[in-house]
Amino acid sequence: xxxxxxxxxxxxxVDLICKLCKKPFIDPVILPSPCxxxxxxxxxxxxxxxxxxxxxxxNKKPLSNNDLKSENPILRKMLGKLLVKCCSCSEENIQRxxxxxxxxxxxxxxIVDCSANDILCPWNGHYDELNEHFNQCPYEKLRTVLIKLIxxxxxxxxxxxxxxxxxxxxxxxxxxxxxxxxxENENEILNNQINEMKKFESENxxxxxxxxxxxxFEIENKSLNEKIDEHINEINELKSKNQLIQDQxxxxxxxxxxxxxxxxxxxxxxxxxxxxxxxxxxxxKFFQENLNQLNxxxxxxxxxxxxxxxxxxxxxxxDKQNQYLQETIVIYEQELEHLQEYCKQxxxxxxxxxxxxxxxxxxxxxxxxxxxxxxxxxxxxxxYEKEIEQLKQYCxxxxxxxxxxxxxxxxxxxxxxxxxxYEKQIEQLKQYCEQIEANNQQLIEQSIxxxxxxDQLTINIKRLEAKLDRPVIQSHSKSTIASL
Ligand SMILES: [Zn+2]
Ligand SMILES: [Zn+2]
Ligand SMILES: [Zn+2]
Ligand SMILES: [Zn+2]
Numbered sequence: 001x002x003x004x005x006x007x008x009x010x011x012x013x014v015d016l017i018c019k020l021c022k023k024p025f026i027d028p029v030i031l032p033s034p035c036x037x038x039x040x041x042x043x044x045x046x047x048x049x050x051x052x053x054x055x056x057x058x059n060k061k062p063l064s065n066n067d068l069k070s071e072n073p074i075l076r077k078m079l080g081k082l083l084v085k086c087c088s089c090s091e092e093n094i095q096r097x098x099x100x101x102x103x104x105x106x107x108x109x110x111i112v113d114c115s116a117n118d119i120l121c122p123w124n125g126h127y128d129e130l131n132e133h134f135n136q137c138p139y140e141k142l143r144t145v146l147i148k149l150i151x152x153x154x155x156x157x158x159x160x161x162x163x164x165x166x167x168x169x170x171x172x173x174x175x176x177x178x179x180x181x182x183x184e185n186e187n188e189i190l191n192n193q194i195n196e197m198k199k200f201e202s203e204n205x206x207x208x209x210x211x212x213x214x215x216x217f218e219i220e221n222k223s224l225n226e227k228i229d230e231h232i233n234e235i236n237e238l239k240s241k242n243q244l245i246q247d248q249x250x251x252x253x254x255x256x257x258x259x260x261x262x263x264x265x266x267x268x269x270x271x272x273x274x275x276x277x278x279x280x281x282x283x284x285k286f287f288q289e290n291l292n293q294l295n296x297x298x299x300x301x302x303x304x305x306x307x308x309x310x311x312x313x314x315x316x317x318x319d320k321q322n323q324y325l326q327e328t329i330v331i332y333e334q335e336l337e338h339l340q341e342y343c344k345q346x347x348x349x350x351x352x353x354x355x356x357x358x359x360x361x362x363x364x365x366x367x368x369x370x371x372x373x374x375x376x377x378x379x380x381x382x383x384y385e386k387e388i389e390q391l392k393q394y395c396x397x398x399x400x401x402x403x404x405x406x407x408x409x410x411x412x413x414x415x416x417x418x419x420x421x422y423e424k425q426i427e428q429l430k431q432y433c434e435q436i437e438a439n440n441q442q443l444i445e446q447s448i449x450x451x452x453x454x455d456q457l458t459i460n461i462k463r464l465e466a467k468l469d470r471p472v473i474q475s476h477s478k479s480t481i482a483s484l
Contacts, residue, residue, distance in 0.1 A: 002100070002103070003086070003087045004099055006024065006083070006084055016075075016082075018040045018043055020047060021040060024096075025079055026042070026079075027042070027070075028070070028076065029070055029071060030070075030071050031068065045065065048065075088103070088107055089109040109127070109128070111127075112125070116134075116140040119143055119146040119147060119150060120150065121139035121140070148461075148464075152457045159454065162447060166440065166444075169436055172436065176436070180429055180430070183426050190415050197408060200405050204401070207398045214394075214395065221384045228377045231377065235370045235374060238366065239367065242363050242367065245359070249360065252349065260346075263339065270332065270336055277329050
């Protein structure tokens with residue numbers, strides 16, 4: 001706040017007075033139409049804030065700071081020429097526009113610092129008291145020493161700052177080294193993972209080889225199955241053939257039995273016929289003996305001629321009968337021959353049947369062998385199927401493992417990329433660390449130099465303090481005497 005009061009305030013024209021603060025305008029602004037009133041800038045701003053952007057005088061419409069316009073320069077000049085009195089030094093008739101210059105440069109009651117402010121004299125006071133203080137200012141008297149001390153203190157501060165910087169750099173360095181350690185650990189983990197992955201890959205290779213083997217097994221199994229099918233077909237053919245042969249054999253046996261029965265009957269009938277023929281031959285003999293007896297008795301017995309005649313007739317009929325019986329014998333003999341041939345044929349057929357039976361037995365043996373082989377193949381097939389089932393499960397496991405390996409591979413690639421990134425970072429960090437170490441080295445050297453200097457300065461200060469102790473007291477006592 002400007003510390004002045006207006007000269008003869010009552011004579012100031014009303015047009016120059018603000019309706020809000022009742023004082024001459026400061027930074028006058030004019031409100032837009034229709035208000036068109038003039039106020040101090042600060043007064044109207046406060047007023048607008050307190051009355052929801054309405055001019056409290058007319059309440060016309062909402063206003064903002066943008067609506068405020070500076071009053072014209074003439075009014076401002078008039079306000080600047082108003083005369084004021086400085087409340088500090090009581091100087092009168094200062095133009096208001098010049099008051100700030102007065103208070104800054106001319107007012108004897110303005111507040112100033114001691115000129116030894118630069119060497120930390122804490123004094124401040126009215127300008128007209130400055131000279132008195134300056135003559136006695138203990139700081140000003142020790143200027144050279146104090147400048148040195150201040151510079152030394154500044155250097156110490158700088159040194160402290162450097163030490164703080166150094167400490168922070170060391171911390172940073174430590175952090176970086178920790179980070180490097182961390183990255184190296186991560187790197188090791190990644191390397192382990194890579195090795196593990198390589199193991200996985202070799203395992204995967206083995207599994208693939210086993211898979212190929214399995215495929216070969218399957219192909220072999222297929223061919224064996226085909227072979228088994230062929231064998232089964234062959235066996236089935238042989239079975240049907242065998243059945244056919246057995247049917248034929250059965251038929252032959254039935255025929256053979258029939259023929260044997262017929263043959264037996266024929267043999268019996270042949271025996272009967274032979275007996276009849278023998279009977280007839282015995283009869284014929286008997287008749288011939290009778291005929292001889294008759295011929296012998298013919299001479300002797302004429303009477304017996306008739307009988308003889310009768311006997312002759314009887315003989316003729318018997319002859320006829322005999323003739324017929326002999327013809328029958330011939331027929332029977334022919335039939336016998338025929339039957340014997342038929343028997344021979346049957347024997348040959350039997351021979352054939354016997355051979356067929358042998359072949360049949362042989363086929364049966366082969367069939368048994370085939371069945372055994374078939375059983376063996378079936379057992380092998382079951383084993384193969386079991387093995388295939390196991391291999392399929394194993395394949396599934398392998399596929400799952402492959403899936404996992406694939407995922408691990410992807411992760412591995414990602415980790416590899418990360419590793420490369422980390423390695424780059426490590427390289428950068430190493431370079432940075434080297435730089436920091438070089439800086440640290442420089443700072444250590446610098447700090448050593450500074451420490452030496454500080455030690456020297458401390459010695460110097462102590463010496464100076466020892467020297468200065470007395471003269472200060474002396475000068476003070478002199479000035480006291482002078483003032484007395
Ligand atoms: Zn005002
Ligand atoms: Zn208004
Ligand atoms: Zn003044
Ligand atoms: Zn001072």
